[in-house]
C-alpha cells in the first residue's frame with residue numbers, strides 16, 4: 391500500500407487514469423494574493439464573510455454588502471492566475487475527460503484559459519451582475535443578468551472599495567474602527583430591464599439555490615462512468631453541495647487526492663480511504679508537480695504549451 395504522500399505512486403495512478411474530477415476552493419487562489427474565507431478569521435470589517443454573503447444581509451444593507459463585493463472585485467481584478475490555475479487548465483486541454491468544479495468567484499480559472507466546457511463555476515462570478523427585487527420576499531429579480539462587468543469601481547458610490555493603498559498602510563475600508571458612510575439605496579444602480587429591482591453581484595449566496603441545469607449536468611457527468619481521481623484542492627469542504635461531490639464520485643477504485651496546506655494534519659489523514667492521497671502544501675506549487683506526467687513542464691511564465 392503506497393504511502394498517502396508518495397508522488398511517484400500518485401503519478402502511476404494518474405497515468406493510468408481516464409476520468410478526473412476536481413473540486414476547488416479559496417486555497418487555490420491564495421497564491422494569487424486573494425484571502426480565503428477562513429483566512430484572517432473569515433472576517434471583513436468585523437463581519438463574518440458568510441454573514442454578508444446572504445440575501446438577508448443585502449436586503450438589510452445593500453450598500454454595505456456591495457462594498458464587500460466591490461472590494462473583492464477590485465482585489466480579483468488586480469490579481470493574476472497562478473501556476474495552480476494554469477496547471478488545471480493544461481490538464482483540461484490534455485484530457486477531455488477532466489471536469490473542474492470551482493467554488494471560487496474570482497474569475498481566475500477563465501483568465502488562466504481553462505476551457506469553459508470543462509469547468510463549472512458553482513457559486514457564480516463576482517463579475518456577473520443580476521437583478522434583485524428588494525420587495526420580493528424570496529429576493530427574486532426580473533431575471534436580468536450581465537456577464538463580465540469589470541467596472542472598478544462598480545459605481546461612484548463604491549469608490550472607496552477601488553482605492554489602492556501603500557503596502558504598509560491599511561485601506562480605511564478594511565479598518566473596522568474607520569466609520570463608513572452609509573450608502574443610500576438610491577446610489578445603487580437599478581436594474582436596466584425592469585428599473586424596479588436593484589443590481590446585485592451575480593454570485594450564489596447562502597440559502598440560495600445553485601443553477602439547476604448545472605447541478606444536473608454535474609450529476610450526469612459523475613454517473614456516466616467510474617471517476618478514477620478526485621482532486622480536492624484548497625477547500626475546507628464545509629459548504630454544500632460542493633462538499634458532497636468527492637463522496638458522490640467515489641467508487642471502489644477511485645483515489646480522492648487532497649491538496650491543502652492542512653492535508654497531512656492527523657484529523658485529515660484519519661479521513662483517508664484505500665487508494666487516497668494527501669499532499670500538504672501550496673496548491674500553486676503542488677499542482678504543477680503532481681500533474682507533470684500529463685501536462686509536462688511549465689514555461690517561465692507558468693503557462694503550458696497547448
Ligand code: BV8
Nearest residue numbers: 415416417426427428493597599624625626629630651673
Ligand atoms: C443551497 C459565493 C439549496 C458568495 C459561496 C447540507 C448540509 C449542511 C448545510 C447545507 C446543506 N445543504 C445546504 C446547506 C446550506 C449551505 C451550507 O452549505 N452551509 C454550510 C456553511 C454548512 N449551502 C447553501 O446555502 C448553498 N445553497 O444549498 O441551496 C438550499 C437553499 C436553501 C436552504 C437549503 C438548501 C449555497 C452555498 C454557496 C454560498 N456561496 N460563495 C461569495 O463568495 O461571497 S460559499 C463560499 O464559501 C465559497 O464559494 C466557498 O464555497 C466557501 C468557502 O470555502 P473554501 O473555498 O473552502 O474556503 P475556506 O477559506 O473555507 O478554506 C480554504 C481552504 O484552503 C482551507 O482548508 C485551507 O487550509 C486551504 N488553503 C489555504 N491556503 C492554501 C490552501 N490550500 C492549498 N494551498 C494554499 N495556498
